[in-house]
Amino acid sequence: MRKPFLLLSLAFIIFSCGSSKETASTKTKAPANPTDYANTITSDELKEMLYIYASDEFEGRETGQPGQKKAVNYLKQHYIDMGIPAAKSDGDYFQNVPLEVMEAPKVDLTVNDVKFTSIDDYVSVSTAKDGGLETNEIIFAGYGIQDAAYSDYKDLNVKGKVVLIKSGEPKNDDGNYVISGTTESSKWSNFRQEFASKRDVAKELGATAVLFYHPDVYSMAASRFGRSSGRMSLKGNAEDMYYLLINTDLAKAILEDIETASESQTISKSLSLQYLNASNEFNSENVAAFIKGTEKPNEVIVISAHLDHEGVKDGEVYNGADDDGSGTIAIIEIAEAFKTAAEKGHGPKRSILFLHVTGEEKGLLGSRYYTDMDPIIPLENTVADLNIDMIGRVDPKHEEAGDDNYLYLIGSDKLSTELHNISEEINNKYINMNFDYTYNDDNDPNRFYYRSDHYNFAKNNIPVIFYFNGTHADYHKPSDTPDKIRYDLLENRTRLIFYTAWELANRANRIVVDKATE
Template structure:
C-alpha cells in the first residue's frame, strides 16, 4: 500500500457491521464448486515465489518487478486467460528515468554550486528545460492565504520570480498539525494562484539543502523514475522550482537588511506577513535527460458468455510492486519482500483467475467479462492504475466495478489477540459510489464467508486516509464503484524487511480472496450492474 495521502474528503461515517445484520442470498453451487481453486496451498506456491529474496522486493523499474511481471504473465497464459492489449498481457507504461543534464544558478552574477547551494528536481523540468533571469524577486513568506492571514496581500507577484519558505504555517499553534484536506486544498489554490499570475519561477528556502548528505547526492545523481501521466506532465509544465540553502536565501535577502531567521521570527510573533519585493539579480537554467525504463501492468482477460453482457467488464486488481531493497549497507536483511504488501493481494488475483477459468472451462463461465489486472507502481503513487485510468484497454463506461485486494494476508494491530482476529477484513469504500454494491457484498459475505466486515476506514476522520491510498481510487475517481479489501497491518512490518512469507496466514488470506471472488461472481452474473447512486463521498446523489 502506498504511503502517500492523495486527497481528503469523506462526508459520512459508516459504522462496522457483521454478516448477521443482513439478508443472505441463495448460495450458488457452481460458485462454491469452483472456489476450491482459492486455497492456502496454491496461495503459498505463488507467494513464496513472488515474495522471495530472488525478486529483490519488486521495486518498479527494476529486475525484481520485471521478474514478477513475467511470472504473472506466464501464469495468466498457462490457465487460458487472453492477452487483451493487442494480444499481449502487458500494458506498457511510459516510465522514464530522469537525471539532471546541466544546471546553473547565479546570485548577483556569482555562480552557485549544485547540491551545496541549490537543488533542482529533474522530474519537475519539462522537455525544453528552463532559463530565466530577474532583478526583482517577490518574497511571499509561507505563501499562505487563509482567514485573517494573507502572504499575498499588497504584494504583486504577476510575472515575477517568487521566493517562499518550503514548508510551515505561522498561524498554527506549537505542536498543531494542519488537516490534510485543508493542506491539499491550500496547495491546489496556491498552484492556481501562481498560474493565474503567470509566476516566472519559484525559489524555495529549504533547510534540506543545508544538510544534504553524500548518500542523498548519489541518489539524486542516479535519477528518479517517473511515469508520464497527465498529472506528472502538468507538474512539469508549471513554473520552474529551485530549492536554495539558507545561506543563499540570506544572500538574496541581504539588500533588504534581513535574514531567514529574522523573517520567520517576525512573521510568527506578529502573526502578520512580511512579504516584500527584493531588488537582487538572480538567474537560473536547467535541462534534463530521460531514459526509458521497462514498466508494465499485467492484464489477463476472460470474455463473458452472454452476447450482450460480455461488453461490460468487471476489474479485479492488486499491485505486484513493492519498495525493493534496503538502502543500508549494514542491514542484515536487505530485501523488503512485501509478502503482505501486496504479494498477498496479487496472489489473490491469481487464485481468483484460476477459479473463474475453471468455471469457464466447465461451461459455467461468467456472463460479463472479467479483467484480472495486477498493476505496477502503486508504491510510487498509484502509477499503474492511474495509467490505466488514462489509457483504458476497455471503455470506462463499460467498466462496472473494481474489486481491489491490497494486503489481505495478515492480522492487523487492532485485531491481534481478539476472538475474531482470524475472521475479519476491512471493507473500504464500498458505499462511496454504490449502495447496491455494498449491500451485495454484505449479502455475499452472509451467505459464503461470514466474516466481520469492518468499515473503520470509511470514517471521514480516519487519520490514515486509507480510502485514497490504493489502486481502487483511480477507478473511484472516474465514478466506477469499488471495494477495497485490506487487513489493516500498518505497523508490525509495514514497508520493512519483516514482511515475509512466513508471517502470512494463508487460510485467512484464502478466505478473504474467496469473499472477493464470491462478490465478483455475483457482479459478473447478475442481471444489472451496480447503480451509482452515491456522490463519491458516501452521500446519496441529489
C-alpha cells in the same frame, strides 16, 4: 377386454414423456451459486504460489530489474495455463510501461544576481521539463493553504508566477489552529500531507514555480538525494511546475522576515532559474488478462494489485510476501474461480479485467500509465476497481485486540454510496468479517487512500475499494517473507473480494456514481 386400458395407458405415457421433454427444453437454467466457485480459492493453492512468487529467485521484483521480469512471466504463464486470454487485442499479456530514472537535474538559480547552489541551498523535487524562467517579482503566499476555513490565496493571482510558501499553518489568539478550531493541526501542517497538499494547490492555481521553505524537510531531502535523485517516473511525464525545497539562507534572501511574516505580498526581486533534466530510460510491464462478459461485455470490473516490490538492498532480498505478493496471487485465485464458473456456463455478465501493475513502489507508475496514458479498457466503461494491496497479515492494532477476522477498507464510499452498501451486504451475507474504516477518514495522516493503485482510478471518478491489512513490523523490510503469511486469513479475504466482484459483475444495473468530483 384390456385393449382400451392399454391404449389409454400408452397414450398417457406418450403424453407424459412429451410433456416432460417440453418442460426440460423450456425451463430456465438454475442460477449460479457463487459459493461453489469461491470455495475453489484455497489456502493451499495460495501458499504454493506465494512461496514461489515471494522467493529469493524473484529477487524482490524491483521495477525493470530481472526479478520483475521473472514475476511478469510467472503471471503470464498462469493465465495461459488457466485459458484466460490477454486483455489486449493483439493477444499480448504485457502492457509496456516506458519509464525513466532521474539523475539530479542541473539547476542554476540566482536571486538578485546572487547565485545559490543545488543541494547546498535547495533541492529540486519535481520532474520538470527542460527550460527555465526569469521574473522580477516573487509572490509570497504565506503558508500556501487554500481551505474553506482559511486561504492564503484569497484575492491572489499566482498564475504564471513564482510562489514562495512556508511550512505550518496559522493559529488564533487563543492558541487553537484556525482551520480545525482546536489544538489539533490539520493536513496543512501534517508531516505526511503538507508537502503534497501545498504543492497541489499551487499547481492547480497555475504557479510556474514554488519555493517551499521547510528547513526540516529540506535537510532530509538534501541528505537523502545527495547529488542524484534516483527518482523513477513515467517517460515523458514531466511536470509543468518547478518545485524546490529551500534552506533558510535562500528563504531570507527573498523575504528577510519569512519566519514571522504571514500576510501575502508581492516581493520585487529578480529571480532566474534554468533547469536541465537528466534521465536513464527503460521499460517495465503491466500484466492484463480478461474474461469477457456474457451480457454486458463493454462494462468492466477491474481487479488490481501491484506486482513489484523493493528489490535487493545491501545484498538482502526484499521478498514482499505481504506487500504485495498476497494481493498478486489473490487475483490469480479469483481469476481461476471466475474461469471455473465460466466453464460451468456461469460466466460473469460484465467483463473482468485482472490487472497486475508495475511501479507502485515507485509512485503508482503502472496504474497511472494505464489510466492516464493507455487504458486497455476505456475508462468510461470501467464500473469499479477493486484494489488489493497487503491482505496476508495482522497489524499490531488488531493483534493486540485479538481480532484477526478483519480487513481495512478504504475508498468504498468516496464516489459511490451504492458500492459501499453492496460491499457491506456481501460481507454480511457470505463472510461476516469486521470492516475497519479507520484509514478511510479524509484526514487520515497516513494518506493511504492516495498511496495505492486504486487512486489513479478514483481520480478519474471510477468507484474503488482498497483492501488492506495494515502495516506491520516487516513492512518494507527483507523480513516480509511467505512463512509469516496467515494463509487462512488470505483465503477468507480473497473469497470476500471474489464475492464482491461477482456481485458487481452480475447485478442487473451498473453501480451509480453519486459523488463524482470535478
